[in-house]
Amino acid sequence: MRTRTAPASTSAGLPRVGQNEKSHSSSFLGVPKDGLDVYLSGNRIRELPQELWKLQNLRVLSLRACPLLRNLSSNRYICLETGNNEISYLPPEISLLKNLVALNIAHNKLKFVPAELMQMRKLTSLNLFPNPFIPEPPSTRPGRIVSETKRIGSRVPALAEIALRILLTRPLASGIDAAKTKLEQMYELPLPTGNMWRPISAHLRRTLAVCVPGSIVDDGPPSLEEDPELHGVTGISICPNPSHGSVKSIFIHHSEERYTWEKKFPDIESLGGRVTVHWRGCQHGCLKFLDPEDETSSREVESEAMDIDINDQVVQPVFFEAGPLGFD
Numbered sequence: 167m168r169t170r171t172a173p174a175s176t177s178a179g180l181p182r183v184g185q186n187e188k189s190h191s192s193s194f195l196g197v198p199k200d201g202l203d204v205y206l207s208g209n210r211i212r213e214l215p216q217e218l219w220k221l222q223n224l225r226v227l228s229l230r231a232c233p234l235l236r237n238l239s240s241n242r243y244i245c246l247e248t249g250n251n252e253i254s255y256l257p258p259e260i261s262l263l264k265n266l267v268a269l270n271i272a273h274n275k276l277k278f279v280p281a282e283l284m285q286m287r288k289l290t291s292l293n294l295f296p297n298p299f300i301p302e303p304p305s306t307r308p309g310r311i312v313s314e315t316k317r318i319g320s321r322v323p324a325l326a327e328i329a330l331r332i333l334l335t336r337p338l339a340s341g342i343d344a345a346k347t348k349l350e351q352m353y354e355l356p357l358p359t360g361n362m363w364r365p366i367s368a369h370l371r372r373t374l375a376v377c378v379p380g381s382i383v384d385d386g387p388p389s390l391e392e393d394p395e396l397h398g399v400t401g402i403s404i405c406p407n408p409s410h411g412s413v414k415s416i417f418i419h420h421s422e423e424r425y426t427w428e429k430k431f432p433d434i435e436s437l438g439g440r441v442t443v444h445w446r447g448c449q450h451g452c453l454k455f456l457d458p459e460d461e462t463s464s465r466e467v468e469s470e471a472m473d474i475d476i477n478d479q480v481v482q483p484v485f486f487e488a489g490p491l492g493f494d
Contacts, residue, residue: 214256225267226267230272251273272293281444327419334349376399403416408455421452423444
């Protein structure tokens, strides 16, 4: 099955299905009987909408821009399609597409891909080249190439971040995209607004809208110019540090980040080159596990990454009651 679309604007809305094109799906946003294949080349797409991650039956997603073809008479490169895609950011929510088996995002403007892409075990076909990935640094060490760690903020996360991590947790046995969060369990949504209630800051409103759709009255999608931190709020993420064990540590804003340059992903036969991968950790020290393995680094990961834990007394007690949501 192949779904083609008419050219769309650069807004976050999903492109329209072409009126003259046929689809084996019951509807573009509906649940098809046998899975959904979506081809969105030539749609002038710059940002991917949150609605895309709800397509749980999506099997094939092609977001590539058309390749440049050489005109032999003029010796210039041209594109045969208008409205080229220019995607510069692939959100970590791509991992919510549990049934995705093929992804093509070649010929866009990606500088890196999220580490969550490596966790998609059903993904067997991945086309990422060409893209202007961050070049790998020179290295004389064998094994994985790893960047220095960029730490964001202090060792202790901000109080608002700690509160969000608690409010947006889910029952352990259900997974991060299944059961209700504590916010949904404790409050009637959408959260009330008006003179009787304490105002919720614009940034917190947007954060809640992304993490728990429908939790806040929608006041329209913000632009990147209005909110430069928008890419920093991508949803509820799980820290990749294996030292967290079976109790997954979630975060909204990460505390540190690193890049690796990977030759292969699990279950992908060939990537076609080294891919720049973006990793995010919930606390300082969480991404030390990316260093070359030895006994010293393993001990450092365990001691430093687990220094500050939202379950430790350093941030306790934090209580929520079924009253106004009052933190900024």
